[in-house]
Amino acid sequence: MADSTSARAAVLAQIRKRLTESSIPASTDAELAAEYQRIPRSYSRGAAADADHLLHLFTERLVDYDAEVVRATSDGVAQAIAGLLAAASERRAMVPEGFPSEWLPQGVEILRDQDANGEQLGHEALDGIKTVITTVSAGIAQTGTIILEHSAGQGRRALTLVPDRHICVVRTSQVVESVPEGVERIRAQATQPITFISGPSATSDIEMTRIRGVHGPRFLGVVLVEQA
Amino acid sequence: MSVRVGKTATAPAFPIAAGGALEDSQLRRNVKHATEVIRAKRGRVVEEAADWEQLRQAGHDIKAHTLRHLDQYLQQFEANCERAGGKVHWARDADEANSIILGLLRGYQATEVIKVKTMTSDEIGLNRALEAAKIEPVETDLADMIIQLGADEPSHIVVPALHKNRAEIREIFLDKMGLDHLGTEATDLTDAARHYLREKFLRVEIGLSGANFAIADTGGVCVVESEGNGRMCLTLPDVLITLVGIEKVIPGFQDLEVYLQTLPRSATGERMNPYNSIWTGVHAGDGPQHFHVVLLDNGRTEMLANDLERETLDCIRCGACLNACPVYRETGGHAYGSIYSGPIGAILSPQLQSMEHSRSLPYASSLCGACYEVCPVKINIPELLIHLRGKVVRTDQSTLAGALNPESLAMKFASRAFQSTSVYVAAQRLARLGQAPFVRKGMIGPLPGMFGGWTKFRDLKAIPKHSFRDWWKDHEKARQKSGGAGPVRSATNASDASRRAASSETKEGASHG
Ligand code: SF4
Numbered sequence: 215m216a217d218s219t220s221a222r223a224a225v226l227a228q229i230r231k232r233l234t235e236s237s238i239p240a241s242t243d244a245e246l247a248a249e250y251q252r253i254p255r256s257y258s259r260g261a262a263a264d265a266d267h268l269l270h271l272f273t274e275r276l277v278d279y280d281a282e283v284v285r286a287t288s289d290g291v292a293q294a295i296a297g298l299l300a301a302a303s304e305r306r307a308m309v310p311e312g313f314p315s316e317w318l319p320q321g322v323e324i325l326r327d328q329d330a331n332g333e334q335l336g337h338e339a340l341d342g343i344k345t346v347i348t349t350v351s352a353g354i355a356q357t358g359t360i361i362l363e364h365s366a367g368q369g370r371r372a373l374t375l376v377p378d379r380h381i382c383v384v385r386t387s388q389v390v391e392s393v394p395e396g397v398e399r400i401r402a403q404a405t406q407p408i409t410f411i412s413g414p415s416a417t418s419d420i421e422m423t424r425i426r427g428v429h430g431p432r433f434l435g436v437v438l439v440e441q442a
Numbered sequence: 443m444s445v446r447v448g449k450t451a452t453a454p455a456f457p458i459a460a461g462g463a464l465e466d467s468q469l470r471r472n473v474k475h476a477t478e479v480i481r482a483k484r485g486r487v488v489e490e491a492a493d494w495e496q497l498r499q500a501g502h503d504i505k506a507h508t509l510r511h512l513d514q515y516l517q518q519f520e521a522n523c524e525r526a527g528g529k530v531h532w533a534r535d536a537d538e539a540n541s542i543i544l545g546l547l548r549g550y551q552a553t554e555v556i557k558v559k560t561m562t563s564d565e566i567g568l569n570r571a572l573e574a575a576k577i578e579p580v581e582t583d584l585a586d587m588i589i590q591l592g593a594d595e596p597s598h599i600v601v602p603a604l605h606k607n608r609a610e611i612r613e614i615f616l617d618k619m620g621l622d623h624l625g626t627e628a629t630d631l632t633d634a635a636r637h638y639l640r641e642k643f644l645r646v647e648i649g650l651s652g653a654n655f656a657i658a659d660t661g662g663v664c665v666v667e668s669e670g671n672g673r674m675c676l677t678l679p680d681v682l683i684t685l686v687g688i689e690k691v692i693p694g695f696q697d698l699e700v701y702l703q704t705l706p707r708s709a710t711g712e713r714m715n716p717y718n719s720i721w722t723g724v725h726a727g728d729g730p731q732h733f734h735v736v737l738l739d740n741g742r743t744e745m746l747a748n749d750l751e752r753e754t755l756d757c758i759r760c761g762a763c764l765n766a767c768p769v770y771r772e773t774g775g776h777a778y779g780s781i782y783s784g785p786i787g788a789i790l791s792p793q794l795q796s797m798e799h800s801r802s803l804p805y806a807s808s809l810c811g812a813c814y815e816v817c818p819v820k821i822n823i824p825e826l827l828i829h830l831r832g833k834v835v836r837t838d839q840s841t842l843a844g845a846l847n848p849e850s851l852a853m854k855f856a857s858r859a860f861q862s863t864s865v866y867v868a869a870q871r872l873a874r875l876g877q878a879p880f881v882r883k884g885m886i887g888p889l890p891g892m893f894g895g896w897t898k899f900r901d902l903k904a905i906p907k908h909s910f911r912d913w914w915k916d917h918e919k920a921r922q923k924s925g926g927a928g929p930v931r932s933a934t935n936a937s938d939a940s941r942r943a944a945s946s947e948t949k950e951g952a953s954h955g
Contacts, residue, residue: 218542222532225688225739229513232746238510246511250693253503257496257700275713334727337644337678357703357714370728371677371719375670393714394699404660404695405526407725410702410718415670417632418710419585419601420608421472422479425628428584429636429643430670430717 260356260392268355269438272389275358279413280426281434288441291317291383295347298381298435307345307381310373312366314349317383327373340372345379346431351403353389354396358413360384360436361396363406371407374431380411381435389438445741446536447565447794449595453779455802460777469605473597473774476604477765483711484762484816491707500700502820505756508693509746515658515691516737522661526723528733536566539738543568543650543683544575546734550681552577552648558667558675559583560652561599561759562685562738564781565794568650579650580642582671584635591618597775599782600709600761605774639671649675649730653686654758655701656735659694662722663735666705668715676719682730687738689755701758704818708760741794750829754789756819763813763823769806778803785813789826797833804830 230240241249263271273283286294296319299307306323318324325343327335335343349367350360360382362368374380390396400408415430426432453459463469488494508515520530533539547555555572557563557579569579569590581590588603589596592614596602603611611631616624619638624630651672655664663684665672676682692701698720706715724733745751764770764784775783780791780800788807791800804827807813813823 218531218533221534221538224534225532225737225743226513226516228739228743229516229688229746232743233510233512235747236749236752241511241514243514246514249507249511253500253507255496255500255700257493257500257703279712279716341640341644354714359714364728371673372729375673375677393703397696397699397702401695404657404720405662405722407722407728408718408720409673410714412712412714412716414716415668416716417584417669418480418712419583419588419603419669420611420628420631422476422483422601422604422710423628424710424712425632427629427636428632428669428671429582429639429674 257394258392260390260395263355263391265386268389268391269386271391272353272355272358273438275355276413276434276436277358279358279424280416281358281413281436283436283438286437286439288439291437291439292319294437294439295319295381295383296322298437299345302345302379302433304345304379306343307347308343308369308373308377309347310367310369312349312368313347314367327369334370337372337376340376343377345381346373346377347381348374348383350382350384350388352396352399353384354393355389355391357393359393359396360411361400362409362411363400363403364409365403365406371409374409374411378431379433379435380431381437383437383439385439385441387441444535444537445795446567447740447791447799448567448781450780450791450795450799453800456777456779456806457802459779460773460806463773463777468607468610469774470772472605472607472610474771475607476601477771480601480711480765484708484765485711487707487711487713490713491703497700497704498818498820501704501758501818502756504692504697504700505819506753508691509689509752509755512688512691512746515693516688518658519656519661519691520737522659523656523663523723523735524661526661528661528723528735531734531736533736533738533740535740536738539566539685539736539740540568540571542736543685544571544577546681546683547572547577547648548575550648550732552681554578554580554642554646555648555650555683556580556582556642556646556675556679557586557650558652558665558672559586559602560650560685561596561781562652562687563650564596566685566738566740568685580639580646582639582643582675583667584632584669584671587635587639588614591615595776596781597783598761598764599759599784599786600764605776639674643671643674643678647679648681648683649679651675651682651684653684653690653735654705655698656686656691657695657698657720657722658691660722662695662720664698664718664720666702666709666715666718668710668717670717673717673719676721677729679730681732681734683734683736685736685738687740688742689757705758705760708758708762708816708818741796744796745793750822750826751793753821754786754793754826756821757786757790758819759786760818762816762818766812766816768808768810768812773806778806785823785827786821789821789823789830792830792834797830797837801834804834 276283284294299322306325308325329335348369351363352361364371414426414432414434415428416424416426417428418424523530531542533542572579581587585601585603588606588611598604608628612624615634624634651665653663654666706712724731745754763786767785770784778787780787782790788803792803807827809824811824
């Protein structure tokens with residue numbers, strides 16, 4: 215194997231050398247931070263849009279990228295989920311630890327990410343599961359995006375990837391207008407695994423046209439619940 | 443140090459390769475159609491973003507700041523990534539990166555790896571190195587699969603198989619996936635890909651990826667994708683190796699708020715692509731438990747010494763400049779002889795290799811400025827192209843063989859001719875005589891030798907018998923003879939002519955934009 219330690223020193227030295235040739239001096243951490251703070255950011259951080267407009271936009275943008283959206287009151291979530299499952303003739307669903315029990319649909323077999331030995335399901339077992347139901351960390355209206363930080367109620371990353379159908383519950387208070395606001399919402403958990411999801415899996419590789427459904431879930435259902 | 447960029451060292455010069463491409467009418471139709479679709483989509487979603495110009499500016503400023511302190515930000519990234527359980531390796535050039543990756547793979551006893559689209563791995567020729575070591579690289583991006591199965595070369599930095607249409611892709615799949623039957627709808631093709639790769643995703647234990655962003659303040663890595671093959675490669679294997687060009691580092695997690703708006707809109711014309719994955723080191727119980735980052739220089743540091751050249755490293759590989767470029771839209775990507783094609787390829791490929799290869803690429807542009815207009819990080823590509831043309835000419839003239847080559851001599855003569863009226867007039871007269879055997883109905887047909895490039899794919903208008911300069915001189919003489927009546931008319935004529943010339947230039951420019 216190549217000696218990565220001397221390569222490291224060489225690359226760093228080369229960078230310094232070339233920057234010095236361009237009259238750019240090395241700076242202290244404080245100077246670096248100050249220069250970073252001075253970068254002008256005059257783009258929009260999202261206006262205080264009224265709630266109705268925000269939810270309308272979020273719904274419209276989700277639907278535009280082939281997600282299915284249903285609205286529910288806080289005590290109608292279980293029923294809304296049951297409706298989405300019934301429409302797909304699905305009687306079983308994977309639900310990660312930490313998903314609110316009052317949202318669990320009736321008459322549906324709830325599967326857990328655990329095998330007989332108490333271990334996480336293997337990839338093959340997971341591949342046998344068609345539907346997963348999760349919460350989310352935030353929703354971005356302008357882009358029709360939901361954000362997962364794979365905490366309680368959302369499961370490890372593979373759970374929302376291998377099954378073909380992903381149903382998620384988004385509380386209206388989690389919906390923000392813009393990407394900067396969405397990034398702000400998850401910033402405290404920035405080192406968690408994070409996934410931005412905007413519609414079902416798709417590709418633009420064939421004649422530059424967005425075609426739904428390749429390797430990720432081909433169905434994305436969103437239950438939008440009016441609740442803080 | 444041996445910097446390599448794909449197969450550029452042995453690729454034919456742009457004018458020669460472009461000739462082949464221009465003769466392939468199916469390829470031209472495919473490229474034209476695909477780039478038209480993407481430009482229209484991009485136009486719509488860019489219009490939607492009222493603060494687009496501010497986002498571009500911020501994207502530019504953040505990159506400019508980062509590159510001025512690249513050593514510091516790389517070390518920050520390294521420290522944070524390793525604190526979170528990742529291991530960072532450094533590679534000076536392509537060979538070093540390949541050997542680090544091979545070493546790791548041998549350590550894990552790999553026979554197969556699943557790969558998610560990384561141009562950087564094409565740059566270092568990783569697949570060839572893996573195959574030579576009997577490790578099978580499995581490309582999982584739909585377009586990369588099409589290229590790999592069809593033993594083809596990428597022609598676009600975002601949509602590598604853009605030169606293939608649906609029917610051609612179907613043929614490749616039918617042939618290489620061992621299928622008896624395959625429908626003709628686009629979804630039939632995506633279903634086939636899903637089925638073909640699923641087994642590999644579930645089984646192969648090592649993943650290989652590139653990165654869109656390496657985040658200094660968290661040590662995290664971000665991959666932007668559509669199909670979910672990225673998530674599969676980043677999540678299901680036990681080992682993940684990520685190859686990152688050193689220019690991919692950004693200072694903060696917060697900076698994603700800019701690039702996650704500009705990149706998808708510029709790349710595929712979407713408000714947001716289906717999936718962005720961000721992970722930091724190793725996460726217990728979630729995803730790969732062994733994570734390696736290989737930081738690659740391969741000629742990048744050479745661009746840091748000059749303010750203009752440094753801008754090249756701002757690029758977030760969105761491909762918008764390719765789609766906007768009137769030259770790329772005619773020739774497609776293969777003519778550039780580099781995996782980095784289009785305007786960004788024309789400035790990046792030669793610079794990565796200290797101007798030793800891809801030297802014809804800075805000339806593969808009409809300098810219309812469309813690339814700059816669309817670039818989400820505001821790289822001044824036209825200015826860089828001119829700057830690099832100067833560099834090519836200067837290095838040529840500094841060697842004896844270069845100084846004596848006919849093109850270089852002609853350029854030197856032209857520069858003298860344009861500086862002196864008498865030499866210019868003489869040259870014009872000479873050219874008028876020289877063109878005589880080639881002129882048919884006022885147009886010049888195919889020319890021999892070094893002039894051939896100008897006339898290979900289009901006819902040139904012949905140099906008129908009477909130049910504007912001749913006409914002006916005659917009229918001035920006539921005016922002095924007739925004393926007065928003439929000048930008003932001729933002045934009007936002259937300004938009409940120049941106005942017509944100016945307006946036809948504007949139209950030309952607009953049709954390129
Ligand atoms: S140069 Fe600009 S437009 Fe071209 S690929 Fe890079 S970021 Fe995109």
